[in-house]
Amino acid sequence: MAVRPVVITGDPVLHRPAAKVARFDEDLRVLVEDMYETMDAAHGVGLAAPQIGVGLRIFTYTFPNDDGVPPRGVLVNPVLTPGRTSQDAPDQDEESEGCLSVPGHSWPLKRAEWVRVAGFDVAGDPVDFEATGWFARVMQHEYDHLDGKLYVDRLNERWGRKARRAVKAEGWGRPGHSWTPGVDEDPFGH
Template sequence: MAVRPIVITGDPVLHRTAAHVTDFDEALRRLVADMHETNEAANGVGLAAPQIGVGLRVFVWKMENNDGVPVVGHVVNPIVTTSRVPQERPDPHDDSEGCLSVPGESFPLKRAARAHVVGVDQDRATVEFDATGWFARCMQHEYDHLNGTLYLDRLDERYGKKARKAVKRNGWGRPGQTWLPGVDPDPFGHDAPAQVE
């Protein structure tokens, strides 16, 4: 297992549809193991293969949930369907979402409260479950990555404008930019020392 660099917004692999996995082999097992290792090192709740530069339809998660789904898991060639997305404006506190490929930033986005996930694992065994709440948000976010969509692409006009400014301010939006979890500082501050008052 190895921690891999996480690709930052602007790299083409993040903005195109990932290919279906056809080879269920040792390379796929290594990919899934590396994704879990990278997600852990990044303090992430989910990671899609395009985020480490691999254009395949695979994502992993590590997230507590109330849905009876294992805290740590992965799915290959998933299909995620959702309930209707609420039409009200996103709440800056309750709906703020972040992304390891948009390091250190977060913006409010409304997501569906339920998501149905179906696919297979690295051994071709069926994976199927319903996710609710923040776990459903995670499943939708990772599935979007497989379809070349970042959560920034779904923001409303107000927050979309703020996101575009943040991308420009950080010098992102071009190919080849990455950060390495466990080596580079955690952009979301998980590795920052506790404040003593």
């Protein structure tokens, strides 16, 4: 098991759809263990394989919930079906998200309050559950990574402008930027 560098917005793997996992084997198990190690070292609640430079449809999560779902898991080749998303403006205090691939920043984003998630675990066994509230938000955030989207791509015009300015000020938006959780300074101050 190893902590892997997290790539930052601008790396091509973050901005293209990930490929389906074809084999549930030892290589997959090792990758998932590395993802857990990296997520934990970063104090994250989720991590998608593209965030560590691997263009496969996998994400891990660790999030206590009231939905009867284990608080820690992996989804391989997931399919996500969201409920409706309110068209109201997002609440800056209650709906701000952060992302390990846009480290140290957060902006508010509206998300569906309910989703259905189906996929497979690391052994290839089916997984199917519903998620609500912030757990649903985590599922949507990580799933977006598998489709080549970052949460900043979904921000409304006001917050999107701020995000674009911050990315430019950081010098990101092009390949070659990463940080290693547990080695580099924690951009979120954990």
